[in-house]
Amino acid sequence: MDFELTDEEKAFHGAVRKFGDRVLRPHERQIDAEGRIPDEVLSEMARLGLLAMPVSTEFGGMGASAVLTELAAEEIGRGDFSMATAVFFLLEAGWGYILDRHGTESAKRAVLPAVCSGKAFLGIATTEPSGGSDLANMRTRSRREADGFSIRGEKAFLSGVDEAKRLGGGHLTLTRAEEGGFNFLYVPTVSEGATTQKFQNMGRMGISTGAITYDGVRVPRSYLIGEEGKGFGCAIEGFTVARTFVSAACVGAAERALETGIAYIKERQVFGQALGKFEAIQFELVDLWVQVEAVKWQCRRAAWLLDRYTLRGDDSHRGEVERAVAAVKLTAPPIAFEAVKRVMMWFGAAGYTKDVGLELGLRGVMSYLVGAEGGLNVMRMILGRELLGKEFLPYK
Numbered sequence: 001m002d003f004e005l006t007d008e009e010k011a012f013h014g015a016v017r018k019f020g021d022r023v024l025r026p027h028e029r030q031i032d033a034e035g036r037i038p039d040e041v042l043s044e045m046a047r048l049g050l051l052a053m054p055v056s057t058e059f060g061g062m063g064a065s066a067v068l069t070e071l072a073a074e075e076i077g078r079g080d081f082s083m084a085t086a087v088f089f090l091l092e093a094g095w096g097y098i099l100d101r102h103g104t105e106s107a108k109r110a111v112l113p114a115v116c117s118g119k120a121f122l123g124i125a126t127t128e129p130s131g132g133s134d135l136a137n138m139r140t141r142s143r144r145e146a147d148g149f150s151i152r153g154e155k156a157f158l159s160g161v162d163e164a165k166r167l168g169g170g171h172l173t174l175t176r177a178e179e180g181g182f183n184f185l186y187v188p189t190v191s192e193g194a195t196t197q198k199f200q201n202m203g204r205m206g207i208s209t210g211a212i213t214y215d216g217v218r219v220p221r222s223y224l225i226g227e228e229g230k231g232f233g234c235a236i237e238g239f240t241v242a243r244t245f246v247s248a249a250c251v252g253a254a255e256r257a258l259e260t261g262i263a264y265i266k267e268r269q270v271f272g273q274a275l276g277k278f279e280a281i282q283f284e285l286v287d288l289w290v291q292v293e294a295v296k297w298q299c300r301r302a303a304w305l306l307d308r309y310t311l312r313g314d315d316s317h318r319g320e321v322e323r324a325v326a327a328v329k330l331t332a333p334p335i336a337f338e339a340v341k342r343v344m345m346w347f348g349a350a351g352y353t354k355d356v357g358l359e360l361g362l363r364g365v366m367s368y369l370v371g372a373e374g375g376l377n378v379m380r381m382i383l384g385r386e387l388l389g390k391e392f393l394p395y396k
């Protein structure tokens with residue numbers, strides 16, 4: 001087993017860290033305050049090849065491995081502590097990959113080059129007002145028509161609804177097919193019959209969350225992802241990929257929190273010495289660091305498994321891949337949240353201010369605790385099913 005990155009990977013990793021330090025950090029407060037990622041940041045991401053990285057070069061991506069994308073997600077989570085840029089990044093990486101792998105030639109040509117150059121947004125629409133965890137019970141329906149599909153229903157809590165309206169683009173949308181099974185369809189947000197609504201979130205303000213109502217929205221047959229009636233599997237594959245990058249972004253946020261905390265406890269004087277000299281604080285730092293380090297390698301292994309199997313279209317190790325990804329998505333957000341919270345407490349009253357900026361990370365990482373890309377108990381359900389067998393799922 002080789003843990004060493006190649007020279008190319010090291011160089012790219014270094015370039016993304018530099019982008020995080022020079023471009024994202026100076027903009028993160030503006031991103032949070034203005035509720036959008038500035039165009040110059042998106043252009044720089046496009047220039048570096050960071051938009052929809054795993055998409056093949058033919059369609060404007062860099063055909064990046066999951067490991068390289070995971071490294072970039074870490075650095076973007078470290079750079080923009082609000083997590084907004086990380087969310088934008090990982091949605092396009094995960095769902096761009098799915099469109100590239102399972103989409104039709106004409107859908108790929110219509111969507112991917114614009115996404116990879118920052119001129120369109122691509123997201124995922126599975127959650128409905130009635131729930132996101134119990135996906136198989138969704139109500140949004142699609143019906144086959146002469147030249148495509150028509151869609152009726154409502155999706156909610158979708159990342160990037162405003163971005164898709166402003167930049168162009170849309171969401172890969174999971175629907176119950178009237179003819180049986182599930183259709184996974186690319187739906188441009190600005191479609192006739194689609195209306196949108198925006199929610200007021202508490203964090204990661206630079207990327208919107210909203211709802212879309214579909215009142216007979218029509219999409220061409222070429223916008224079908226995977227086979228008709230078999231879209232559920234494509235959506236699950238996308239979640240497996242995207243959850244790895246979510247976890248990586250959380251690792252980056254945790255590392256940023258620890259770096260901030262280490263610098264502070266070396267300097268802050270209490271009771272006549274540096275805060276970091278007190279074992280109560282030093283040991284807490286060590287315990288957090290050990291957990292973050294463990295989850296980082298858990299995350300890298302999940303990405304390595306994706307490269308070895310999933311991204312090659314090899315389903316033979318599906319259980320192993322799903323266990324690795326669910327395990328890291330279960331551990332990374334709570335550890336990142338704990339790291340940010342603990343460091344905030346080392347800062348005392350200052351930690352509670354916007355000047356120090358830890359609250360940005362706290363609000364951003366929280367989105368992954370409440371549910372984005374699947375709630376923690378859903379990860380536990382995947383792992384329970386894997387460890388005990390399908391007959392132990394608590395539902396039919």
Ligand SMILES: Cc1cc2nc3c(=O)[nH]c(=O)nc-3n(C[C@H](O)[C@H](O)[C@H](O)COP(=O)(O)OP(=O)(O)OC[C@H]3O[C@@H](n4cnc5c(N)ncnc54)[C@H](O)[C@@H]3O)c2cc1C
Binds near residue numbers: 125130131201209371
């Ligand atoms: C900021 C943000 C952005 C999001 N972006 C998107 C997006 O782009 N696209 C999209 O489709 N969705 C998106 N979501 C929605 C997300 O996928 C859902 O929040 C998630 O799937 C959980 O669904 P829910 O919120 O309806 O909670 P529910 O499904 O109602 O679950 C509520 C709680 O119960 C737990 N739970 C569920 N089932 C069980 C069980 N059997 N046993 C024990 N506990 C259980 C869940 O883990 C959760 O904590 C986003 C959410 C957030 C917060």
